[in-house]
Amino acid sequence: MTHTHAASAAGTATLTGGLPTRGYAAASARSPLGPFEFERRAAGPKDVHLDILFCGVCHSDLHQARDEWGGSMFPMVPGHEIIGRVKQVGAEVTRFTAGDLVGVGCMVDSCRQCADCREGLEQFCQNTLTLTYNSTDPILGGSTYGGYSNQIVVDQDFVLRVSEKLDPAAAAPLLCAGITTYSPLRHWQVGPGQRVGVVGLGGLGHMGVKLARAMGAGVSLFTTSPAKADDARRLGADEVIISRDAEEMKRHSRRFDFILDTVAVPHDLDAYLTMLKRDGTLCLVGAPDHPHPSPAVFKLILGRRRLAGSPIGGIKETQEMLEFCAEKGIVSDVEVIPIDQINQAYERMLKSDVKYRFVIDLATLA
Ligand code: NAP
Ligand code: ZN
Ligand code: ZN
Numbered sequence: 429m430t431h432t433h434a435a436s437a438a439g440t441a442t443l444t445g446g447l448p449t450r451g452y453a454a455a456s457a458r459s460p461l462g463p464f465e466f467e468r469r470a471a472g473p474k475d476v477h478l479d480i481l482f483c484g485v486c487h488s489d490l491h492q493a494r495d496e497w498g499g500s501m502f503p504m505v506p507g508h509e510i511i512g513r514v515k516q517v518g519a520e521v522t523r524f525t526a527g528d529l530v531g532v533g534c535m536v537d538s539c540r541q542c543a544d545c546r547e548g549l550e551q552f553c554q555n556t557l558t559l560t561y562n563s564t565d566p567i568l569g570g571s572t573y574g575g576y577s578n579q580i581v582v583d584q585d586f587v588l589r590v591s592e593k594l595d596p597a598a599a600a601p602l603l604c605a606g607i608t609t610y611s612p613l614r615h616w617q618v619g620p621g622q623r624v625g626v627v628g629l630g631g632l633g634h635m636g637v638k639l640a641r642a643m644g645a646g647v648s649l650f651t652t653s654p655a656k657a658d659d660a661r662r663l664g665a666d667e668v669i670i671s672r673d674a675e676e677m678k679r680h681s682r683r684f685d686f687i688l689d690t691v692a693v694p695h696d697l698d699a700y701l702t703m704l705k706r707d708g709t710l711c712l713v714g715a716p717d718h719p720h721p722s723p724a725v726f727k728l729i730l731g732r733r734r735l736a737g738s739p740i741g742g743i744k745e746t747q748e749m750l751e752f753c754a755e756k757g758i759v760s761d762v763e764v765i766p767i768d769q770i771n772q773a774y775e776r777m778l779k780s781d782v783k784y785r786f787v788i789d790l791a792t793l794a
Contacts, residue, residue, distance in 0.1 A: 445470045451577030453503040457495035460771040473518040476587045483575035484509025484601040485786040496717035507575025508534040508560040509603040511596045531588040533603035548744035591754035598759035601785040609636035610749040611741035612711045620644035625687035629656045632690035634784035637663045694720045701727040709734040760785045766792035
């Protein structure tokens, strides 16, 4: 399956001097990913042009490539856990030079003017947030194309510095799984003396376990996969609870300060709300395509508990998270795959059979 596409075909932009780029795309919600050629913009004065080394495979890639959330744009080149080396920079770029190890996460631009952008919380931008893929491209028209590709051009303000101390393949998932778990753990001030639950040991969940542990909290992992218990302890959990065991689940009421739920399918939330202490918070980061069954209002009222959600994290906090990880030696546990294995990786992700993040080695892109 080979497609060629230029944004000019959509009648929105004429590409002159664009960069011929290779990647993998889904042609429709029902087609597997396959080789795809397209053009990126040539680097403007404020742009950083990077060669992509590795790109993590997030469950959000699968949700969007299969149009499970609605509104997907095709062809779609997924990928928002990008690690690369700077190839060249525009004339006004001051913070990066050729050869730097850098990252790009879920966002490549925002309005920069709304109250949220001004606070460095671009993920909440009230005007135009440009996501790394499957977003309208404000410069070329058409849609943005993500990291399952050999190169990308991004405004310097949305490029992150990555420490050479970190293994680049294992650092890639920090750009989404890392910040998506770090940001709520920081927002709800998780730390020593607290008991934190993490639900699901996948890409986000295993980063949640590592980060909550590194912040000093006691960490309990809720899993549907008993075979992951030893890994969970190695990753930093001091307790593993099998969530399919209803009797076991009942033994933990009113114990938790904070529970981070990373599960990608609808499930019962009441069991987790019951486990919160007074004023505790259940924060959803998993984003299933169908709603969860409604929580029982009395579980919230009696205990003044909170049910919350959190999206990725801002650029400033992502940089802070990368520095925290470099200092603590935290990266993801990854299974590096050639890009032609991406469709099999999606099927394994659906079976919770990932240890604990697939990362594409872009050197395998023929
Ligand atoms: P993942 O690697 O597939 O992990 C999800 C985990 O959920 C699985 O490993 C599994 O862990 C658990 N699980 C699977 N089926 C389950 C079931 N039927 N009941 C209970 N638990 C089940 O996915 P991910 O990349 O971490 O992403 C997780 C979710 O977060 C996705 O919906 C994704 O779109 C979303 N996400 C949200 C944000 C955000 O900004 N909020 C950012 C990134 C991703 P066990 O085997 O341990 O049970
Ligand atoms: Zn993601
Ligand atoms: Zn904004």
